[in-house]
Amino acid sequence: MAAVCDDTSDCAICLSEFTRPCRTVCSHTFCRECIVRALQTTGGYGNCPVCRQFVGLVSVVDEAVGEALVPSHPRSALHGSVWVQQTVGSASYHFPDEAAYISYESKECDQWPALDNGTRPPRRKYFVNAKLDEETRTFVGTIDWSPTSWQGAVRWEYMMRFSPDLSTIWSGQVRVFREDGVLSRTDEFGHALKYINAELLEVLTPRVQRAVVPVPFQDVRARRPGESFLRFLIRYAENSL
Incomplete structure (x- = not known):
């Protein structure tokens, strides 16, 4: 499947404007928190939420700094x-x-x-x-x-x-x-x-596997006006870790 570039200003996960946009190797852009949360639950790699290509955090680039979210040494050859x-x-x-x-x-x-x-x-x-x-x-x-x-x-x-x-x-x-x-x-x-x-086992395993934080029902009331529910879940989880 060919990579398709985004032409939208909204994250496909939280459906809100990008917050610290990050781009996958298949050329799709998400909020940093959204794509990290999506891939953390499967050990740091999984399917792109847009095109379903198999990607990892090591190939997701923070566009603000031009660096991968999880640094690793370059892989340059298939042989070996x-x-x-x-x-x-x-x-x-x-x-x-x-x-x-x-x-x-x-x-x-x-x-x-x-x-x-x-x-x-x-x-x-x-x-x-x-x-x-x-x-x-x-x-x-x-x-x-x-x-x-x-x-x-x-x-x-x-x-x-x-x-x-x-x-x-x-x-x-x-x-x-x-x-x-x-x-x-x-x-x-x-x-x-x-x-x-x-080569990624040593990079991903200790650095990106974290449990998803459950949200008690009473805490849902802390959701901000106009905030999507997924965006609220991400914010709640980040503040709880």
Whole structure:
């Protein structure tokens, strides 16, 4: 999905005029408090409220100072990168200078279902027909489970597209095929599959995860005249932390 620039002076989250506007990597602008609150609840990364691209706080820029909300060192290359949902080794994607692979090296993978022939998945499952294009930030490749299958799937065909700042896999899909060649399902990156650059784990985890503050009913009366309810919730939460 192509980035679309904003042409409005109102935040799409609180529906009020921007307060300290911040722009996402997909070129949408929100109030600083609004986008921080929206992404904090999912660990510092999630879907853009406008276009649903998968973004993170590390790629949200405060327009007043021209800096990212969560500083991190630049990520400049796909080769050598690792991409995770939660932890390295739990179906994480690895793109070394040699062959790309999916890692099942984490101990939690020992609790996952066995292959359909009863054996355990390999610690590293290598892609075949793999191609990583740095210029277009795109990867294509296939995971071939034959002569066995995994939960009925014999082949997974991947297409991943990485965000411009290499912080997330923000689009693409995995097409899952049965042994008879029939497509059984398609999983979308940025929606069912949410992967971030593993370099961000050390940046995001300790700095942006905070609980959402509940608002007692009696405190709702502190809402200011003309203030949207979402704007009130954000102000209340910020004052309570």
